[in-house]
Amino acid sequence: MIAYVVAAVFLALFGAGVLRDRRRFSNAVYLGLAVTFLCLGLLAGLADAPPGVAVTVMVVVLLVLALGPVVLAGLLCANGVTMIRKEGVRPANLLSLLAGLGMFGVMGLMVAAVVSHSKTLSIVVGTLLMIVGYVSFLFLCFIGYAFLYGRMRIRRDADYVVVLGSGLIGGRRVPPLLASRLERARQVYETLAGRREVDRTPVLIVSGGRGPDEELAESHAMADYLLERGFPADRIVREDRSRTTEENMLFSKALMEAERPGAECVIVTNNFHAFRAALMARKAGVNGQVVGSPTAAYFWPSATMREFAAIFLEYRSVNLGICVALVLAGCLAYVVA
Structure with missing residues (x-):
């Protein structure tokens, strides 16, 4: 019963946070905690369930816990190979492969700890699992809320549609990734234009400067x-001055404020980037919602992990502090044991 009450409290905090501002990472954490305590309450309630139901649910949970990480690690490694084959060997394209190999490495350490009965190795593995568990929880919060955020309807008329740049092919041609953003921006523009009076038709801002290897902005x-x-x-x-997403936001905001002070906008990027772009827009003081365009399925895992890593480091004082505390707890356990 307590778990349900706690879940309800976090769900209420989530609802209030979304109403106050959709563009907060705390919303993702509240949602993740609400779901976590709800699941704990449901598992605790198995004691009162019919024996057959309880056994079936527990078997399914154990299978997921035992086989899920192995299957996930294998899929990540396969995706990493696909990324290298299609996008080339670059650090950003190696994330899914490294994550999969890292998961296999942790599982190997767990087996070694059990087989060797080593106190030191057991504590190291336990500490590592706590850190992985914390990071994984935040990652699932990010994935879950990013999924919901990307499906929230545009609730207000906007004066501008802002499209974020993403690099050019051969220094002058729009690549498929950016073309997807532009097509999505056209759809948003047409939707908004259909709601507005003729003299208040929205304006579309294309945002992106000239990179060192590009022939034009x-x-x-x-x-x-x-x-x-x-x-x-x-x-x-x-x-045509911006070089980063932050500059996309700031320079586009300056253009909007010069023409229509207090203007509202819809920012268009790819779906994997939408939630982080929303956090950045809030930080830059841009009054707008972010929507995403489709991305190739093989590209999504690495891109999503890159976005999460950026958000994790954005709040590094808290996140790294918690990780250090977990390491210290492991050290204390070693001394006491």
Whole structure:
């Protein structure tokens, strides 16, 4: 019963947080804690369930706990190989492979600890599992809330649609990833334009400067892409100074504030990037919601882990502090044991 009460409290905090501002990572944590305590309450309630139901549920849970990590690690390694084959060998493309190998490494240490009966190794593995458990919990919170955030409807009319750049092919051509953002931005623009009066038609801002290996600014290539497909030229504004997502936000905000102070916007990026972009928009003071465009399935795992790592480090004082505390707890356990 207590678990259900705690779950209800965290669910209420989650609801209040979403109403106050959707763009908070605390919303993801509240949701994750609510689901966790709800599951604990359901498991505790198995004691009153019919014997057949209780046994079946426990067997399923044990199978998931035993086989789930092995299957997940194998899938991550397979995805890592696919990423290398299709995208090349770059640090960002190795994340899923490294995560899968890391999971196999931890499982190997667990087996070694059991077989060797080593106190030191057992405590090391226990400490490592606590850290992995903490990081995994945050990652699941991130995945769950990012999924929900990406499916929240645009609840307000917006004055602007802002498309974030992502690099060009050959220094001047729009790649499929960026084309997906532009097509999604066109859909959002058309939806908003259908709700507005003629003299308040939204404006589409393409945001992206010129990189060191690019022949022209990303925003110019993005605008050309839209113009070639019949988008009205007088509804496009080019922000061509930014080099990072933070600068996309700040420079686009300056353009919006200069024309329409207090303007609302919808920011368009890819779905794996939407929630972190929303956190960055909130930090930059941009009054807007972020929506995502589709991404190739093979690209999603590594990209999502990269986004989570960036958010984890954004709150590094708290997260690294907790990890250090877990290591100290392991050290204390070693001294006491």
